[in-house]
Every structure is written in C-alpha cells, then in structure tokens.
Amino acid sequence: MATVAVVGAGAVGCYYGARLAQAGHDVRFLLRRDYEAVAARGLRVESHHGDFTLERPAIARDAAALGRADWVLCGLKATSLAAAAALIRPCLGPGTRVLAIMNGLGIEEALAEAVGAERVFGGLAFTCLNRGEPGTVRHLEYGQVAIGHLGDDPAELERALALWEGARVEVSAAPSLLRARWEKLCWNVPFNGLTVAAGGVDTEAVVTDAALRAEAGALMREVAAAGNADLAARGRRERIDGEAVAARMFALTDAMGPYRPSTLIDFLEGRAIEVGAIFAEPVRRARALGVAVPRLEQLTALLARLDPGRA
C-alpha cells in the first residue's frame, strides 16, 4: 500500500483520492473549503457506481502536515499551477512521484521544473464530476483515466498503473502523454469553451444545437491538427486520428446529458477560468508551428475577456 497526498482536493482530487483510499491506500487530503465538513462528517462520494463515505480520512489544512508521500495526486486547477510547487514540495521524498489529473497543455512540464521530469505523470480523466455540498463529491458519469509519464518511460508507466490496482477506477496506459493531452483537449476546448462563450449553457445545449455542434467538431479538427504538428515538431511518430477522436467525443458527450464542465461552473460562480492551459497554450503552439486555428483563436480571445479572473 502506498501513501498518497492529494493536493488540490476539488472534485477531481477528492474523487480519485477517495477511490485510492477505498482500495486501501493511505490517502491524505489537503483541504481548504471542505476541511470543516470533512472533519465533521467524512468525505462523501455520490457516485452512479454507488455512494460511499470515507468516515475519517486523513486531512490537513497545510501541505507541511501531509508528510512525505509515495505519490502526490495533484488535482489543482491550471489557474493555480504556479502555486503547485510550494504545495507539493513538503510531500516530496527521494522516491515520490507526482500524478497531475488536470486539464490543459504544459501542466507536466511546469511541474517538472519543480520536481524533476522523471517523477511526473499526467492523468487524463474523462469523467463528469462536480462538487456538491461541502464534503461531498458528485460522480455523475464516466470516470476513466488515461495515465502517461512525462518521459513516456514504459517501466515508470507500469508503476503508475500499479497504484490503481484494486481501485474502482478504469485506468489505461497512454504511451504518448503528449498525444493524450492533445486528444483530451479535443473535448475540453469545444465543451469547456463553448458552454461558457455561448452564455453559460451545458454540454447538452451544445450537442443539440446544430450550429454549435458543428462548431465543436470544427474546433476538434483544429486542435487535432495543431496536436499533430506539435507531435511532428518534437520528432514523435504517433498521430491523432482527428475524425476518430471527434466521433468518440461526440458519442460520449451525447450520452452525458446536461453536464456542466468545471470551467462553466467556475465562470458562472465568478471564479477564474482555465484560459491559459486549455486555450492560450494550444494557440501559442499552433501559431509557433504555423498551423491555422482561427476558431480556437476567436474562442480564446472571447474567453480571455469573459474570464472573471482576468487581470
């Protein structure tokens, strides 16, 4: 059994941390908003796979109190990425590894500057999770996580997958973390973006509006093209099959119902939205590579202005 420190314990951190605790790992949660509620009543997961509660999870208000861990599960918003190193550092021992279950591009590279590239993994979660009342996470749909290693080292990847043995999470290996990141963006860009830019609507409103659905598909193709240019520029041979990814993303989203992505909830509740990692960084790479991404550019410009957290 491993010791796991959960940093950035929002819906994603709490849910996946709770699944690891359920599997028997020693999981410690760094909490702010939910500390009192979890201290009083435990951490509750309302899941379409069955509800459960961690009655007395190990929790802390301060990263220093988490102690050294075998794994740090980082579920921060990308808007807090600059704060990640300071939160993770107290948990680091010589063998500690860091798994970032976050959205966007450049996440692992930023963490690697703080902790070293060989320790860093990315988790691409395809899941519908929202925070409920304090101390409660709602797991609405899906839940699978594709895990990659920043160096794409197969032995390291095996270590990461082994952590999840016995946990009720469907994990898979992403042999190319960079490709997996871009493929995940094929969902996040249209759905996190258009739900906000269309005035605050859910995913169902996007997939059932013919013009917005077409726009979502066109954005996916732009992202896939930029991703393939990025892979090529880094000498990688693997590619994204844009049409196959789009078909999969629409099939998953059509079955999702009226889901509100985290970016939409942040927007509606007046918090900073993840413009940089999900939108601006892909635009930056596409421009540097000479790939035309007009739709992504427009969406990014609009979201940067709509961002409640803009400077």
Place this chain on the structure above:
Amino acid sequence: MATVAVVGAGAVGCYYGARLAQAGHDVRFLLRRDYEAVAARGLRVESHHGDFTLERPAIARDAAALGRADWVLCGLKATSLAAAAALIRPCLGPGTRVLAIMNGLGIEEALAEAVGAERVFGGLAFTCLNRGEPGTVRHLEYGQVAIGHLGDDPAELERALALWEGARVEVSAAPSLLRARWEKLCWNVPFNGLTVAAGGVDTEAVVTDAALRAEAGALMREVAAAGNADLAARGRRERIDGEAVAARMFALTDAMGPYRPSTLIDFLEGRAIEVGAIFAEPVRRARALGVAVPRLEQLTALLARLDPGRA
C-alpha cells in the same frame, strides 16, 4: 420639398428624419414607444454638431395615418424586416421610393419583393446614435451615409442624393450597393458581434484588447473575402480592398470612444439581436460560394445562442 414617411423610428429613423425635417422637408414619423413624449415635448436631437428640437413634428401611431409619401425612410431593425412591407405599403404612391437605413445583407432584396426593385435604395450609415429618454436621440459621433440604389441606376442614385441637399448630413454615392453593404459588414460583424460575444463590452474594449482587436481584423478579412466572392459570382467587376477597409474601420473606431452598437444595447436590454441579416446571411452566402469563414461561423453560432430573441 418632399414628403417623407419615417418607418422604424428608432435612433436612426428619428435622427435622419429630423435632419430632413430641419432641411425643410415634410417629414412624418411613425412612432410607438416615443409617441407620447414627442407629442408632449417634440423630438429632441442631442448632437455633437449642436442640439435641436423639432417642436411639433407630424407623428402617427398607425402607418395608414402617415399618408402617401415621396420617400419612405425605413429605419427598422433587420429583426423586423418581415413586418416592413405592411408598414410601408400605406405610404406608397406611384412615385414613392424607399430608402432603407438598416444593417445587414439582403435588406433591399427583401423590400424589393414588396415594393419593386426600382424603388429601393440602401443607406449605409456610419454613425454613433443611441436612443436617449423617450423623445430624444443622442448623436454621439460621425453620421455620414453612403447611399446606393438596388439596381445601381446612376439617375436614380442622383434623385436619392438630391433629397439630402441642404440637410446637415454628409451623404455620398455608393455606385455599387452590394459592395457598400459588404464593406459596412466589415464594421458590423466584428463590432456588433464581438461586443456581445465578449460578454457585453463597448467598442473601446474591443479595439484596446490586443486579442479582440486581432480577431476584429481577421473577421473583417473574412467578410471582405466573402463579399468579393459574392460580387464575382454576380458578375460584378468592383471589389472590396479588405486591407484599406480594415484600416479605415479601425481608424474610425479608435476615435469613437466607448460606443455601444445597437446590437449590444438590444442584447443587454433583452431584445432580439440582428443575427440573421448581419451574421447568418453572410455565412450562408460564403458557404454557397465555397469561401471559408471559420471565425464568422463561430461568432454566428455563438450569437444565435446568445440572442435574447431566439425561438
């Protein structure tokens, strides 16, 4: 002196009608919201060229009471285009001509179905006008009107220009109405569109935000390309100089200050916005002509969803 019936007496109809009355024409205004206020206190124009009031303008609540006119000045929103024929018809005599000072594409063609193409003119107003208190129009900046004839008949165009002799309005001849329409869209698409889609901001916010300014320029180039394809497809030899138009539009808008286009005001006040004529019709023509307009497509899809008047 001519008799002029003003139909669609919002800010545009009231302002230009008042200028014609000031020049001595017999101008009659069809009013709804402002009827009582104008009946009580006259029609007031607060203009950066000097304020003035029409003390006792001829006004009516019903189009039938306007009587036959030499000219119908139509200042309806494009969202009311379907109602235009019924409002204009009571004013029509054998020699009546119709000047539509409206935004968008397909305006004159729609009016022509009701009144005949030879009578129809378009006025492209580049002006900052807002409604003030009931009975008051605020003329903030600019004011020039380019006038074209649906058949591009030079003799007819001379008649339309002659109407404005002595009026304090800078009018010019648009020898190609279609080109003038597309050039006007080079302003309306980015500024009416982005001010709404960026969450309800004024034109100054667009031109001073580097990303939104770049987006506005890119939209202008898409509109110009679509316009040139439309002109070519109709066998016209004249073209839009996209770069020159963009430079002119930015120069005018930079000097405009924090202006709120009518579409933005309609959006903020919960009224239907002119998605069809300004956005959807250009998209439709571009697609039919095989011109890629990805930014215009995305903006149109977002605005259609944001439209308070959407079905």
